[in-house]
Amino acid sequence: MSGVIATQPNLRVRLGGLDLAYPTLMGSGCYGSGDEYAPFIDLAGIGAVVLKSVTRAPRLGNPTPRLVQTPGGMLNAIGLQNPGIDHYLAHDVPKFASRPCGVIGSVAGFSLDDYAYTTEKLGACDEIDAIELNISCPNVASEGETFSCDPRLTHKVVAAARKATAKTLIVKLSPNVTDIAAIAREAEAAGADALAVINTVRGMAIDVHAWKPRLGNVTGGLSGPAIRPIAVLAVYEVARAVAIPIVGQGGIETLSDALEFILAGATAVSIGTGNFTDPRAPIRIAEGLRSYLAERGLASLADIIGKANAGFKNATEFSGDEG
Amino acid sequence: MPTLESRPAIYTTRIIDRREPAPGIVILGLHAPALAADTRPGHFVMAIPPAGVQAAVALGIYEARAERVSLMLVDAGPRTRALAALAPGDSLELLAPLGNGFFLDDLPDHVGIVAGGVGLASVLLAAEDIVRRGKRATLYYGARTARALVDRDLFAAAGCAVECATDDGTFGHHGYVTDLLRIADAPTLLLACGPSPMLRSVSRVAAERGLRAQLSLEETFACGVGACWGCVVPLDRASAQAPKFPEAGADESRTYVHARICKEGPVFWAHELRW
Numbered sequence: 001m002s003g004v005i006a007t008q009p010n011l012r013v014r015l016g017g018l019d020l021a022y023p024t025l026m027g028s029g030c031y032g033s034g035d036e037y038a039p040f041i042d043l044a045g046i047g048a049v050v051l052k053s054v055t056r057a058p059r060l061g062n063p064t065p066r067l068v069q070t071p072g073g074m075l076n077a078i079g080l081q082n083p084g085i086d087h088y089l090a091h092d093v094p095k096f097a098s099r100p101c102g103v104i105g106s107v108a109g110f111s112l113d114d115y116a117y118t119t120e121k122l123g124a125c126d127e128i129d130a131i132e133l134n135i136s137c138p139n140v141a142s143e144g145e146t147f148s149c150d151p152r153l154t155h156k157v158v159a160a161a162r163k164a165t166a167k168t169l170i171v172k173l174s175p176n177v178t179d180i181a182a183i184a185r186e187a188e189a190a191g192a193d194a195l196a197v198i199n200t201v202r203g204m205a206i207d208v209h210a211w212k213p214r215l216g217n218v219t220g221g222l223s224g225p226a227i228r229p230i231a232v233l234a235v236y237e238v239a240r241a242v243a244i245p246i247v248g249q250g251g252i253e254t255l256s257d258a259l260e261f262i263l264a265g266a267t268a269v270s271i272g273t274g275n276f277t278d279p280r281a282p283i284r285i286a287e288g289l290r291s292y293l294a295e296r297g298l299a300s301l302a303d304i305i306g307k308a309n310a311g312f313k314n315a316t317e318f319s320g321d322e323g
Numbered sequence: 324m325p326t327l328e329s330r331p332a333i334y335t336t337r338i339i340d341r342r343e344p345a346p347g348i349v350i351l352g353l354h355a356p357a358l359a360a361d362t363r364p365g366h367f368v369m370a371i372p373p374a375g376v377q378a379a380v381a382l383g384i385y386e387a388r389a390e391r392v393s394l395m396l397v398d399a400g401p402r403t404r405a406l407a408a409l410a411p412g413d414s415l416e417l418l419a420p421l422g423n424g425f426f427l428d429d430l431p432d433h434v435g436i437v438a439g440g441v442g443l444a445s446v447l448l449a450a451e452d453i454v455r456r457g458k459r460a461t462l463y464y465g466a467r468t469a470r471a472l473v474d475r476d477l478f479a480a481a482g483c484a485v486e487c488a489t490d491d492g493t494f495g496h497h498g499y500v501t502d503l504l505r506i507a508d509a510p511t512l513l514l515a516c517g518p519s520p521m522l523r524s525v526s527r528v529a530a531e532r533g534l535r536a537q538l539s540l541e542e543t544f545a546c547g548v549g550a551c552w553g554c555v556v557p558l559d560r561a562s563a564q565a566p567k568f569p570e571a572g573a574d575e576s577r578t579y580v581h582a583r584i585c586k587e588g589p590v591f592w593a594h595e596l597r598w
Contacts, residue, residue, distance in 0.1 A: 029551060029552075030545075030546070030550060030551060031550055032546075032548075032549055032550035032551070032552075036546065036548045036549045036550035036586075037548060037550060039330070039331045039332055039548075040331070040332065040333050040418055040548070041333075052550075052552070058568065060577075060580075060581060061552060061555065061581055064542075064554075064555060064556065065542075065543065066552070066553045066554070066555065067543045067544075067545050067551075067553035067554065068543070069378065069402075069543060072377070073377070074378070074545060076545070076551070076553055078551070078552050078553060081552050081555070081581060083568030084568075087568050091567075091568070224377060224378075225377065253377075273378075273545070275546065275550075276378050276379060276545045276546050276547075276551070277371065277372070277377050277378050277379060278371050278379070278416075279333075279418070280333070
């Protein structure tokens, strides 16, 4: 590039068929159904929102307490409270049409049939740009996390969802496994367009006065900066195992946090618990990434993805002007 | 549903005064004219803590007049400690105003306000509003000990009668604040904010004596804006505040829904809670 005016570094990224103006997502479960943060931030400044997971049938969710603050983060056990896909399609989805950013629906379930059914219904909506398959919720009875903890089941559920929609399919992986790379390979082989790495880490806190667990669900999912090194490693390992793009997530609050994930091999980052500290975090991170690239004379995010990962094999496509 | 329309936003405020009416209790006065104008009794804020501290903190809006809003907090942990350490001249960012606030449109002649500990922060504006509407207000105020009873004079100045209880008997009634409600001519409407055991007690007394009670619930919030569904409370499904979506299908007999304290509340009618 040799223009007289310095070109702004390009932050556009692609996740499968999903073209994002910014590589920053709002994590599922931390952004509700899309409206809740609209008074506080300009959604045009983020890449996409990942909506709260929806299931085939309505769910009441877990008993309270559902949240516990812990050092460097928090435990949650919400239990996928949601109105069910039918009500969601009728009442929530129409509101997403006006979003000035990408809209990624999130599907959770308890059987292959559930995932296929809900993915087909949600994927058929024009308002939904892509589907995130939540096969890794640690907070629902029995089957919640089973799909993401067994490579063969991961393959089956991703294949079922793949058949159910032509939209970009992002599969969210659990860190609560022995070999996340093996799971990632199965998700890729079954047709995933991208992987979200990671969901929460299983955890627990106990009230030492009452002699009982502090969460109504007994166990929960740990999020926040406490899990960031776990998540960075997971992205690093997955990026060496698959060629599809990765959405890195787990305790991201700042530019530096986001850069760790990108340098480990993530094409985009998702901010979840960080929104609860400051909902402007995704916008600040995007601005920070642009400055970071500009200061180094780099033209695009592609120039830094996976640069701390010698075995990185991601073949992310980039749209727009590339350096 | 008596909704109080407000326009929440991120406010960048400046601290203009700070006082510590009792050890560990801090009141921060903020320059925030637009927020003061948009605040209704019972609203709360999510205070974005100074850099390096995680998670915003939910605080009731204590005072709101002209260009000044104040927040009361208890220094009880790393997050509130960072806020308590702020001094005049520092800036503080808030997501505000949040929540539904108290329902004050249809008041009886005498309204009781029950506050425990830092729950006091959420009821001063309500007391002022009740008096402004020409009704009688009595604050029933409980704390561990006399020193932790703060700002009684502020309520008195607002035209509100004040009755106190302390756990250790160092001031007022020796016992629970709810004991003060067991009187023949108790107010027929109670507004309450404080720890859960106190609110449950208010709820019981109200039920026993046929009083109506609005409870402002306290809970750990993650988002404070209705996004995360972490702060729910079981609420009668017939309540006007019940979230409008169907329920987990199998259990037709269940009569409650999970409502978000931060969004549908934090103020609920005691008789509609199923907690």
